[in-house]
Amino acid sequence: MKVSSCVLCHRRDFLRRAVLGAAGFFTTPGAFAEALTATPAMTEGPFYPDQLPLDTDNDLIRINDRITPAMGAITHLHGAVTDLKGDPVSNARVEIWQVDDRGAYIHSRDGGLKGPKRDEHFQGFGRFLTGRDGRYYFRTIKPVPYSGRTPHIHVAVYRAGKRALTTQCFIEGDLRNGRDVLVRRLGDSAKQLMVQFRPLPDSQAGELSAEFNIVLGFTPDDGHGDIGSDAEGHQEVLPTLERDRLTYEKAKRALEEDSE
Ligand SMILES: [Fe+2]
Numbered sequence: 001m002k003v004s005s006c007v008l009c010h011r012r013d014f015l016r017r018a019v020l021g022a023a024g025f026f027t028t029p030g031a032f033a034e035a036l037t038a039t040p041a042m043t044e045g046p047f048y049p050d051q052l053p054l055d056t057d058n059d060l061i062r063i064n065d066r067i068t069p070a071m072g073a074i075t076h077l078h079g080a081v082t083d084l085k086g087d088p089v090s091n092a093r094v095e096i097w098q099v100d101d102r103g104a105y106i107h108s109r110d111g112g113l114k115g116p117k118r119d120e121h122f123q124g125f126g127r128f129l130t131g132r133d134g135r136y137y138f139r140t141i142k143p144v145p146y147s148g149r150t151p152h153i154h155v156a157v158y159r160a161g162k163r164a165l166t167t168q169c170f171i172e173g174d175l176r177n178g179r180d181v182l183v184r185r186l187g188d189s190a191k192q193l194m195v196q197f198r199p200l201p202d203s204q205a206g207e208l209s210a211e212f213n214i215v216l217g218f219t220p221d222d223g224h225g226d227i228g229s230d231a232e233g234h235q236e237v238l239p240t241l242e243r244d245r246l247t248y249e250k251a252k253r254a255l256e257e258d259s260e
Contacts, residue, residue, distance in 0.1 A: 035084045038217030040189045042168045042182060045154060047105040049097060049125045053113060060096075060123040060140040070122035072101035072141030074205065075197060079213040080134045081157060088134025089216060093158040096138055097125040103146035142197055142208055143171065150176035150183060157214060169195045169212045 055063045061070045077096070081089045097105070100122035104111030111118035128136040143151035151174060157165040170177055172194035177183050183190050193212075200207040 036082065036086055036215045037189075037192065038084060039165060039167055039192055039215045040186060041166055042186070042193070044156070044166045045168075047097070047107040047110055048154070048156075049106055050108050051106070051113060053106055053123050053125055055123055056125060056127050057123075058126045058128040058136075058138045060126045060138060063121060063123050066121060068121045070100065070141060071119045072122070072144070073197075073208055075140055075142045075208040075210050076200065077138045077140055077153065077195075077210045077212060079136060079211050081130050081136060081214045081216065082134055083216055088130070088132065089159065090130055090132045090134060091159070092130045092134070092136075092164070092216075094128045094130065094136040094138075094214075095125070095156045095158070096140065096153050098140065098143050098153045099146050100124060101141060101144055103144055142210075145176055148181075150174060150180035155212070155214070157216065159216070164216050165214065167193065167214075169193050172196045 053063065061074060081092045081094065083089055099105050100111070100119040102111075102117065102119055104118045106113055106118070106124035114120045122141065126138050126140065128138060130136050140153070143153050145151050150170060152168040152170050155165075155167050155169060156163060168182075170180075170183065170190075170193055173196075177190070177194070183193075186193070195210045195212045197208045197210045200209045
């Protein structure tokens, strides 16, 4: 999607809190004396998009320049991708996919890209390429349940064009988590996938902030990924990813200037 000033405003507004709030934590690479625990993997499930939406950027609330936003509780999902030492992992491609507010995926075996079952304004899938700080950011909706599953967001992380982690994150404190077969199977390690969905301070529209930090279970030797190629090595996703990163970095710079 084209980056409208409005979207940038949303991001600025959000980043003001998220980036500055986390600054002390993330500007100290390798600050952890002890090794971190790798984020547990979970199944990809059957609904990774078989046909990508027209727009695959990190704003799932609006598809391209459409005026109508998606239904649902707007959530700013963000976090850092680090290695086991706590060092940020740059050039990691983070992907998320989830059901819309009606409980339908964009997968052709579920709601499809369009159709009566779906909120056709929800993008359903998005990508973000981490910068030097290892951080990622999506504007999406708070997940809702669908048959047999507790609310969740699917997350995949790629490094050097290869899938490094496939997992899911959940709403901390949601009573449905305890009845979810996949969550129960994880036992104690499910705690690492629980995310607090907190009201964004000063948000008139009741927006939420959710932080999900991802620890990859290896120590990258060079910190350089294969920028922009997908799992099959295709390079055409680069423009989208590069543009999202520039948007993010521009917003972050503006915030840093504002705060000086
Ligand atoms: Fe799912």
